[in-house]
Amino acid sequence: METPIFEILRSKKDRVLQLWLQVQQMDTEVSNNYNTADELRAQSTEFVDILVGSLNENTVQDFSSPELEALTDYISSLTISRARQGFSPRETATYIFTLKDALLKVLSEQNSDNPQQLYQDSILVSKFIDNIGILSFETFITGREDVIFQQSEEMAELSTPVIRVWNGILAMPIIGTLDSARTQVVMENLLQGIVDTGSSIAILDISGVPAVDSLVAQHLIKTVNATRLMGAECIISGIRPEIAQTVVHLGIDLSQMITKATLESALKFAFNSLQLEVRRTQREKLN
Amino acid sequence: MLMMTMLIKESLIIQQERDLVYCRNRVKEVAAKIGMGIVNQTKLITATSEIARNMLIYGGGGTMRLEVVTKGKQEGIQLVFEDKGPGIADIQKAMQDGYTTGRSLGMGLPGAKRLVNEFVIQSAIGQGTTVKMLKWKNG
Amino acid sequence: MEKIPILKMGKFLLVTIQVDLYDRLALTLEEDLIQMVFKTGSKGVLIDISALSIVDSFMGKIIGNIAGMSSIMDAETVVVGMQPAVAITLIELGLPLSGVHTALNVEKGMALLESRMPPSLDDANDDDVD
Numbered sequence: 001m002e003t004p005i006f007e008i009l010r011s012k013k014d015r016v017l018q019l020w021l022q023v024q025q026m027d028t029e030v031s032n033n034y035n036t037a038d039e040l041r042a043q044s045t046e047f048v049d050i051l052v053g054s055l056n057e058n059t060v061q062d063f064s065s066p067e068l069e070a071l072t073d074y075i076s077s078l079t080i081s082r083a084r085q086g087f088s089p090r091e092t093a094t095y096i097f098t099l100k101d102a103l104l105k106v107l108s109e110q111n112s113d114n115p116q117q118l119y120q121d122s123i124l125v126s127k128f129i130d131n132i133g134i135l136s137f138e139t140f141i142t143g144r145e146d147v148i149f150q151q152s153e154e155m156a157e158l159s160t161p162v163i164r165v166w167n168g169i170l171a172m173p174i175i176g177t178l179d180s181a182r183t184q185v186v187m188e189n190l191l192q193g194i195v196d197t198g199s200s201i202a203i204l205d206i207s208g209v210p211a212v213d214s215l216v217a218q219h220l221i222k223t224v225n226a227t228r229l230m231g232a233e234c235i236i237s238g239i240r241p242e243i244a245q246t247v248v249h250l251g252i253d254l255s256q257m258i259t260k261a262t263l264e265s266a267l268k269f270a271f272n273s274l275q276l277e278v279r280r281t282q283r284e285k286l287n
Numbered sequence: 288m289l290m291m292t293m294l295i296k297e298s299l300i301i302q303q304e305r306d307l308v309y310c311r312n313r314v315k316e317v318a319a320k321i322g323m324g325i326v327n328q329t330k331l332i333t334a335t336s337e338i339a340r341n342m343l344i345y346g347g348g349g350t351m352r353l354e355v356v357t358k359g360k361q362e363g364i365q366l367v368f369e370d371k372g373p374g375i376a377d378i379q380k381a382m383q384d385g386y387t388t389g390r391s392l393g394m395g396l397p398g399a400k401r402l403v404n405e406f407v408i409q410s411a412i413g414q415g416t417t418v419k420m421l422k423w424k425n426g
Numbered sequence: 427m428e429k430i431p432i433l434k435m436g437k438f439l440l441v442t443i444q445v446d447l448y449d450r451l452a453l454t455l456e457e458d459l460i461q462m463v464f465k466t467g468s469k470g471v472l473i474d475i476s477a478l479s480i481v482d483s484f485m486g487k488i489i490g491n492i493a494g495m496s497s498i499m500d501a502e503t504v505v506v507g508m509q510p511a512v513a514i515t516l517i518e519l520g521l522p523l524s525g526v527h528t529a530l531n532v533e534k535g536m537a538l539l540e541s542r543m544p545p546s547l548d549d550a551n552d553d554d555v556d
Binding site (some may be wrong): 184225228 | 504505506508509510511512513514516517518522523527528529530531534535
């Protein structure tokens with residue numbers, strides 16, 4: 001009677017580990033200097049233990065089986081910890097794929113007299129390890145995506161500060177491109193700022209916006225209109241000559257908004273509408 | 288990787304005006320539960336209000352199926368409105384800003400579409416109308 | 427039947443909407459408010475919507491109606507206290523509520539109405555001469 005593949009591997013666990021460590025040592029890609037040999041041995045032992053422990057007649061066929069949760073969790077955390085230690089995805093993948101070499105070697109030792117069986121078992125093992133490789137790769141990508149997502153969130157927060165420049169006047173410099181996701185953050189922060197400070201004038205300075213096309217203009221108009229709905233006025237400042245040129249060339253109508261060339265003139269306008277005056281004080285002369 | 292999430296899936300009946308308020312509140316509750324921001328919450332319940340009212344006025348009422356859906360890391364709310372009313376003759380026209388067969392502003396359908404991430408409308412004369420919309424938590 | 431209370435504050439009317447509006451309640455409010463403008467001869471209407479978490483196209487229409495109707499009865503309407511999320515949503519929906527005055531809060535709305543009133547009844551005639 002043929003011994004099922006998982007039984008073979010269970011009984012030959014130590015041989016698998018021994019072969020795997022051998023292959024790892026031969027492969028410079030794996031036996032890189034990140035880990036000491038002891039660490040690598042400990043990690044590999046754990047890996048083989050969990051792998052062999054979770055193999056049975058169902059799981060060997062079906063990688064999505066819930067019985068493999070321990071293994072998939074282990075691979076995910078292994079990938080993450082290796083990524084943190086500075087292993088490249090190639091190194092981690094090679095580490096996993098060398099295990100395949102060891103497993104196949106063990107199978108061929110056991111089934112040398114039965115090529116048919118060996119062929120079938122080899123395909124099964126191959127597929128199984130490939131799945132582990134894919135899972136590890138996916139984990140790696142997901143980890144990266146998390147980092148990118150967090151960074152873009154932080155950037156959106158950082159790049160839209162609301163500054164109270166005077167009692168009743170807010171300013172918000174925008175640096176970088178204004179897309180629709182960003183516009184939402186800008187609007188939210190600006191309107192919340194208006195509520196929090198009870199300001200009636202908000203200045204949106206776009207000196208740091210590289211280009212204004214019809215889409216950006218639309219976002220600006222939306223922001224101005226939303227500000228008006230709240231009962232405040234929004235002034236757009238920092239209209240550079242290039243921006244004025246493109247706006248007119250593209251035929252964008254900004255006439256419903258109050259626009260100013262500089263933050264300074266926007267501030268003057270704001271002072272004016274709040275009936276404030278900034279004057280140089282008369283110093284008392286000594287003589 | 289297996290994710291254990293409490294998926295919410297329920298069906299609400301919209302037959303009278305009061306149901307509209309209940310629907311909005313329920314959607315808001317679920318949106319808040321999955322951690323949707325206040326602006327996106329407001330957009331979603333406004334879209335809900337528009338579509339539910341349309342269904343009440345033109346479709347003679349119907350049902351709203353509410354479901355929390357996940358796609359990868361994304362989490363969102365899917366709403367399916369179904370009525371067995373007369374149907375919409377010209378969907379393209381109905382999706383235009385300012386077009387109305389009633390006395391409303393004609394902003395309901397096109398406005399609702401702008402407020403969500405995915406919006407599909409299907410209608411057959413004499414059989415009814417289905418509107419499916421989806422809003423992602425961070426969308 | 428539920429009703430939204432309308433308060434008379436000096437020359438103006440103040441409506442604070444505290445409950446979620448369903449359509450009939452909004453229509454009743456429109457009706458009552460216009461009647462009150464007529465009865466009291468108020469020159470200004472303040473609608474405080476700071477407690478509202480949603481304004482959809484129907485309510486937008488009612489607000490526009492109230493403003494339009496009051497305006498031909500020589501009263502100005504100011505909507506005060508709109509939540510940021512509601513403002514953003516209304517813009518996205520395509521309803522900028524043009525023709526309606528807005529203010530941050532009741533106090534500022536009151537000041538806005540005050541500033542738009544003729545100085546006093548007696549001086550009103552002199553304005554035209556100027």
